[in-house]
Amino acid sequence: MSRSVDASPPAKNHLAVMSRMGYDFNTAVADILDNSIAAKARAINIEFYLNGDSAIFWIEDDGIGMNENELIKNMSIGCKNADDERDKGDLGRFGAGLKTASFSQADILSVITKRADDCLCAAVWNKAVIAKKGWQLEILDSREIDTLTSDDQRQRNQGTIVRWDAISVIQSLDHSPDKQIQIDDLCSHLHLHIGLYFHKFLVGNDRVAVKINNRPVEPIDPFMRHIIGSEELEKTYFRTDKGDRVEIQGYRIPFIANMSQSDIDLYGGETNIRQNQGLYIYRQNRLIIAGKWMGLHRYSNLAGLTRVEVNIPSSLDNEWSTDVKKSSLQIPPRVKEKIKRLLAKPIGASRRAYQYRGDIEVANPFWKANNNERTKLITYEIDPSNTSLQKIVGQLDTATKREVLKYLIALSAALPLTHIYSTMATSSKSIAQGALGDDALKELIEALKDAC
C-alpha cells in the first residue's frame, strides 16, 4: 500500500526559489503598484534613497489600506486562488506578487498599513528570520512601527506603505557614489517603465498621481496619439467562452521624420520606435506585453508604424496563461488565428504609408525607380529624360557627351543604398538631404572655375 511523506521544502530553499522568479527591478515595482491601484489609491509616492550606507525603498499609497487580519492574510504566500475570478479593477493574479516581487529585490519586506476606521498595523518578512525559523511573520508593535515611519505618515487617515530594506542590487556595490549612481539609474528607468505600463492610469479624471522621489511620472502613450500624424485605425472586438470582450484597436504612428526630437527621445530613439512595432496587450488597462508580434507576424521595417492595442479582461487569465509577474502571457491558439486575421489592416496601413512616401520620393524629375515585374528587381536611375539634363548634354560635343553619360551611369550604379538604408534605419532625422548649402555652393563654383 502506498504511503505519503511530508516533502515540503525547507523554508530557506523555498525562499531562494521565490526570489528568483525572474523579476527585474521595474517589474517588481510594477507588481506592487498593481496592489496600490487595486486598493483604489489616487496618489502613490515612491521613494528610493541612500540612508548612510544602505538603500531604502518604499512605496506609499493612499488606498483603502488593511486591518491586521487582512494584512496577515495578504502577507501569506499565494493568499489568493489563481482560479478565482478577480473583481474589476483588481490587478492581482496569484496573491503572490507582493512577496515574490519584494523577495526578488530585497532581504526585508515591511508593510505598514491603515484602514480609515482602524489603527495602524505592520508586518515584516525578513529573509534571515525565515531561513532560521521558517515562515514566521513578524507583527510589529507601535514602538517598532514608529521607527519605520515618519510622524506625517503615521497621521494619514488610510493607506499602505511597502518598504524594502537590504536591497540586493545596491548591497552588491561597495562605494556610496556607485550606489547613488545605481539608484539614480534605476529611478530613471522606473519612470519610463511606469509611464508606459501604467499610462492609462496616469490620465483622465480618475488618474492616479505617481511620483518617484517627488518627480511626477508622465504617461507614455505607445500609440503616440498626441503627435500629429498618428492615426487610429479600425476598432473591433470578439467574445470568448465567458462572454467577455477582447478589444482590438489598430494604430499607425507618425513617421519619425514628423516627430520632434524630444518625442523621439521619450520613445527611446529611432531604433526603438521602429522595433517597438506589434501588439500591446493590456489586462484591465495595465500593459502586460509591449511591442511584440508573439509569432503572429514577422518583424519588418514596413510594419514599423504598426501598433495594435489588445485589451483583455482578467476573467480570461487562465485561458491566456498570465504569469505571476504579469509580464507575459500566451495567446490561446483560436484567438491567435482571429487576431492574425485582424492584423492585416493595421499592417497594411503602415506598409501603404511607407510606399506612398516612397512613391512621392521617386516622383521627382531627377530620379526614376525601374520596377521590373518579371525579375522583381528594382533599380534606381538618373532620369535621362530630364529636360535640364537633355539641354546640357545637347550642348556638348560627342566625346564629352559620351564621358558625361558614362559618368551619370556610374553615378546611378554607385548610389550608396546600403549606407542610406542603414542611416535611415538608425537615425533618419540626421539625414538633411535638400538644396546645397552656401558653403557647398561656394565650393562647387570654385571647382568649376578651376576646371575652366
Add this chain to the structure above:
Amino acid sequence: MSEIDSQLKNGIFVCLAICAADGLISGEEEQCLEKEFEKDFGIASKDFQRVIDLYFTSNHQLEAFLLSVDDVSLRTKIIEIARLAAAADGLQINENIALQKAEAFWEGSFV
C-alpha cells in the same frame, strides 16, 4: 427591457452558438446579428445585449436551443440570419458544420 418571446430568444441563442462554433464571437458577427434582429424582429440593441449576456451564462449546447424553437417560419429566418452573421468575418469550418447541423436537426434528418 421588453420581454423577448422565448422562441425568439432561443433562436438568437442558436445564431450565437453557430457563430461561436469557432471558439469566438467576433464584433462583426455580433453587429450583424444585432442589425438583422432589429430589422426583422424589432429587437432593441439594449435587449439584444441582454440576450447575449444570458447566452454566456447558459450551459446549454446548440441542440438544446434548437429543440426550443418550434415555429417553422422562425427556424427558416434563424438559419438565414445565422448564415449571414457567421459569414460576416469569414465562415469558418466549424461554423459551417454547426450551421449544417442546425439545418439538418430542424429538417429532422440529423442522426
